[in-house]
Amino acid sequence: MERSGLLVILSSPSGAGKSTLARRLMDWDRELRFSVSATTRKPRPGEVEGEHYYFRSTDEFRAMVAAGEMLEHAEVFGNFYGTPRGPVEAAMRAGRDTLFDVDWQGGQQIRASSLGKHVISIFVLPPSLTELERRLVSRGQDAPEVIATRMRKSRNEISHWAEYDYVIVNDDLDRSAETLITILKAERQRRDRQVGLGPFVRALMEEESA
Numbered sequence: 614m615e616r617s618g619l620l621v622i623l624s625s626p627s628g629a630g631k632s633t634l635a636r637r638l639m640d641w642d643r644e645l646r647f648s649v650s651a652t653t654r655k656p657r658p659g660e661v662e663g664e665h666y667y668f669r670s671t672d673e674f675r676a677m678v679a680a681g682e683m684l685e686h687a688e689v690f691g692n693f694y695g696t697p698r699g700p701v702e703a704a705m706r707a708g709r710d711t712l713f714d715v716d717w718q719g720g721q722q723i724r725a726s727s728l729g730k731h732v733i734s735i736f737v738l739p740p741s742l743t744e745l746e747r748r749l750v751s752r753g754q755d756a757p758e759v760i761a762t763r764m765r766k767s768r769n770e771i772s773h774w775a776e777y778d779y780v781i782v783n784d785d786l787d788r789s790a791e792t793l794i795t796i797l798k799a800e801r802q803r804r805d806r807q808v809g810l811g812p813f814v815r816a817l818m819e820e821e822s823a
């Protein structure tokens with residue numbers, strides 16, 4: 614039996630800390646592949662084309678969707694975001710796990726796709742909305758009106774928490790990162806048990822007793 618890659622989806626209201634947790638998870642496992650999304654949002658200072666996002670015009674983005682190149686796509690906070698399908702499918706075939714930072718709409722679409730049975734989904738909650746706003750402000754990347762929009766939409770994003778397999782309240786960052794690593798370890802153990810342990814268990818049962 615071939616081992617298939619897992620699709621690990623992280624969602625949260627903007628600013629709860631999923632990119633930070635994603636980085637922690639990828640520092641722990643250098644083999645984990647991050648799904649780089651395409652977006653029509655303008656790059657923030659320090660964001661690198663092809664590393665954080667593929668920054669595209671609206672026409673370019675629409676052309677990608679029309680060509681069937683997106684595994685999922687959605688409008689979030691007035692911009693388009695989408696997951697290029699090709700690299701995800703290639704990683705799956707290679708048995709490599711992929712990490713996604715997408716909103717609830719992306720989570721729903723990937724779960725509903727033909728790859729849905731390989732999904733593990735994790736929702737990240739902030740400890741409070743006051744702390745969520747503090748994090749958005751202290752990140753220092755978004756204009757006040759952008760932060761206001763993201764705060765206004767945070768309740769709607771949070772309302773989808775129960776659609777996810779796991780929920781992490783991201784209060785203490787080290788503890789949350791540890792929880793995330795534990796989830797991935799356990800899910801890999803579950804995925805690998807048939808592929809990796811089948812031959813071992815068969816040999817165990819065929820062993821001559823002493």
Ligand SMILES: Nc1ncnc2c1ncn2[C@@H]1O[C@H](COP(=O)(O)OP(=O)(O)OP(=O)(O)O)[C@@H](O)[C@H]1O
Pocket residue numbers: 625626627628629630631632633634748749751752783784785786787789
């Ligand atoms: N547990 C935590 N305690 C305190 N600050 C945190 C914690 N987790 C993340 N942060 C900080 O909060 C800010 C927002 O985090 P991050 O950018 O990871 O959020 P996000 O959910 O990825 O947001 P977006 O959806 O907008 O991309 C960052 O400045 C980050 O350093």
Ligand SMILES: Nc1nc2c(ncn2[C@@H]2O[C@H](COP(=O)(O)O)[C@@H](O)[C@H]2O)c(=O)[nH]1
Pocket residue numbers: 624625626627650651654685686687689690694695696714715716717718719720
């Ligand atoms: N449905 C999708 N949502 C995505 C994708 N890439 C990112 N996102 C979500 O957008 C918001 C805002 O991100 P930001 O980088 O502008 O702060 C956040 O909730 C992301 O999870 C995607 O490909 N599809």
